Amino acid sequence: MARINMLSFTFCLLAILPGNGAVDSLRFLVIGDMGGLPVFPYTTPVERGTAKEMGIMASQYGPSFILEIGDNFYYDGVANVSDHRFRDTFEEVYTAPSLQVPWYLVAGNHDHNGNVTAQIMYTQTSERWNFPDLYYPLSFTVPGTSDTVDIVMIDTVSLCGNVLDDFHGYQPKAPENLKVAEDQWTWIEEKLAKSKATYLLVAGHFPVYSIAEHGPTECLVDRLLPMLYKYRVTAYMCGHDHNLQHLRTENEGIPLDFILSGAANFIDPSVEHVQAVPKGSSLFHWADLSALGGFVFTEVTANNMTFNYIDASGKMLHQTSLLPRKL
Template sequence: MSHYHSVNCDDDDDGDQTPVLQGSPHQYGTIGDDQLIKEPQEHNFKRRRLYYSITIIALLLIVIAVSIILVVTLEEEEDDEKHYHTIRRNNLSFLVVGDWGGQPTSPYYTSAQKDVAHQMGRKAEEISSQFTVGLGDNFYDHGVTDVDDSRFNTTFESVFTAESLQSRWYMVAGNHDHYGSTEAQIAYTKKSHRWYMPNYYYTEEFKISPNFIIQFVFIDTELLSTSDQGCSPANESDPQWLWIENTLAASTSQWLFVLGHHPVWSVAEHGPTEILVECLRPLLIEYNVTAYFCGHDHTMQHLHEEDSSVEYFVSGAGHNTNFLRSHNDDVPENSLKFHYGPLDFFSAIGAFAHVTINSTIMSVTYVDYEGNNLYFYTTETTRDKEG
C-alpha cells in the first residue's frame, strides 16, 4: 500500500483557500515544513542500523558457539574412539572399597558399612575423588533378584549418599553376587546415574595429559575361579582368560591396574586363590601390571613379592572386618607389608582405600571407619613413561 499525504483547502478569513496537509495514518512523526518526509526516514534508518548490528552480533556469537562445539565434539569423538576419559587436571584420585554389601535383613546395611560410607564421603570431598571402585560382594548374602530389587536402594543408593560419592562407581561382581542375578547388576548400569558394570569384565582408560594414560582392567574372578577350562579357554564358552591376556598385551598405558574380587595373595581367612596364583599372576608379571586390587577377605592388606614390580592390595572391609590370619605361611616370604583386622571374628569395624596417581607417583592410603589413616604407601611407575 502506498504511503501518501493528501492536500485539502480551507477558507481563511480573507476568503483565500489555504492548503492544509493531512498525514497518512501509516506515517510517523510531526507533519510540517521539512520534517514531513525527513523525520520518518531517519527513524527507519536508525531502526535498520540497529537491526543489522544485532543481526551481525548474533551471527558472530553463533559462529563462536558452533566453533567451540565442533572442537569439543571432535575431541570427545577422538577420546571415545580410544576409550579414553580425559581428566582436566594433573592427577587421578579415586576410592576403593570391597565387600560392602550390607546384610540380607532389615535395615539391609551394617553399622560398619554406614560408618565407612560416611568416611568415604568426607575423604572423597577432601581429595576431589573422581570415581569409586567397588570390588564385589555388593549384596549379601545372595545378590539381587532383578534390576528392580529394593536392595539397590537400601544397600547402595540410600547408604552412600554424600554428594562427593555421586560420581561413577566402577563395579565388579563377587561370589555372593553370583548367588543371585549378576545380569541384573549389569542391567542396573542403565538405571542408575552412578552404578557402572557394563559387562562381567571390561576396561577403562583415563588420560591425564596428552600422552599419559592410566588403564583399569576389571575382571570377574568368580567366573575364573569356577571355570573348568583352566587358564586358556578350550573353546569360546570361556573367553575371559584370552581377553585378559590380549588386553594386557595391547596396553600402552603408563599405569596399568587389574581389579577383581578374589585375591591372588592373602594371609587372611580365604587365603590365596589357586587359579589366580597359577594363571593370573604370571600375566601380571609378564605385562608389567602396576597393581592388583581385590577384596573377598574382610581385611586390608598390602603384599609385594621380591623380584616383582606388581603390588597386591586387598580392600575387603566395606561392611565388617575379620581378624583371622589363617594363611600366614601360604604367601611368599616377606611379601606381607601390612595387615589390618581387629580381634573380633566379625567386628562392626570397616575400612576402605583411596588412591592418587600422577605422571610418576601413585599413593595408596587405607582409612578406617573413624577416618583414621591406617597405612600409607607410595610407588613409582615401572612402565614406559614416554607414552
C-alpha cells in the same frame, strides 16, 4: 584419633606431590565387599561407618570415581533389576554429594549366587552405577598430563568357579563354564599385552595372595599371576577377605603389588594363611574389630601412584607409593 590424623594425611599427600602440592592428579576410592545384609535394615554398622568416612574424604579430595570390587549384595546378590536392595543397600547408604560420581563394579561370589545380569542391567537405571559386563576395560588420563591409567576389570568367579560356603575359607574348584572362562583368559591377556599405560591395574574379587581366611586363590596364582609379571602390571586390587592388606612380590627385580580392600561391610581378623604367601611379601594387614570398616584412597600423578589405607575414623593406617611402569 578420629579426625586429628586428617592433617597428617593431607601432609603425606602433599609430601609425595611435586610443586608445593599444586599438581594435577587422578583420584579414586577402592572398596570391596560392601554388600549389607539380606534382612532389615539391609546394611551393617561397618557399611554405614565406611560410607560416612568415604563421603568426608571425598568432599575434601574430590575423587573422579569409585571402584567396588565385588560382593555388592550379601548373601545372594539381587533377584532382578527392581530389587529393593539396590535402594536399601546402595543408593540410600552412599548418599554424600561427594559420592555421586561414577562407580565401577565387578561381581563377587555372593553376587553370582543371585542374578548378576540384573546388576549389569542396573547400569541403565542408576546415574552412577557402571557395570557394563562381567569383565571390561577402563582407561583414564591423569589431568594435565599425557600419563594414563588402564584398569582391567575381571570376573574371578567365572574364571575360577564359585565358593558356595564363604565362611570356611574354601577354594573355588573349577569354572562353571570352561569356554566362558577360557574366553575371558584370552581377553585378559590381550588387554594386558596391548596396554601402554603409565600405570596398569587389574581388579577382581578373589585375591591372588592373601594371608587371611581365604588365602591365595590357586586358580589365579596358576593362571593370572604369570600374566601380571609378564606384562608388568603395577598392582592387582581385590576384596573377598574382610580386611585391608598390602602385599608385594618381585619377578626379576620388578615389583608387583597386591592391594586388598574388603572391609566395607564386615571385618574378619583371621591370618590363617600367613604362611601361604611368599616369605616377606605381607607388608600390611588390618582388621580392627572395634572399628567401623575401611577403604583405600588412591592418588595418581606423573611421578607415582599412591595407595592410602584409611579406617572409618579417618585415620591413615598405611601408605605405599608405586612408580610408573618400565616398558
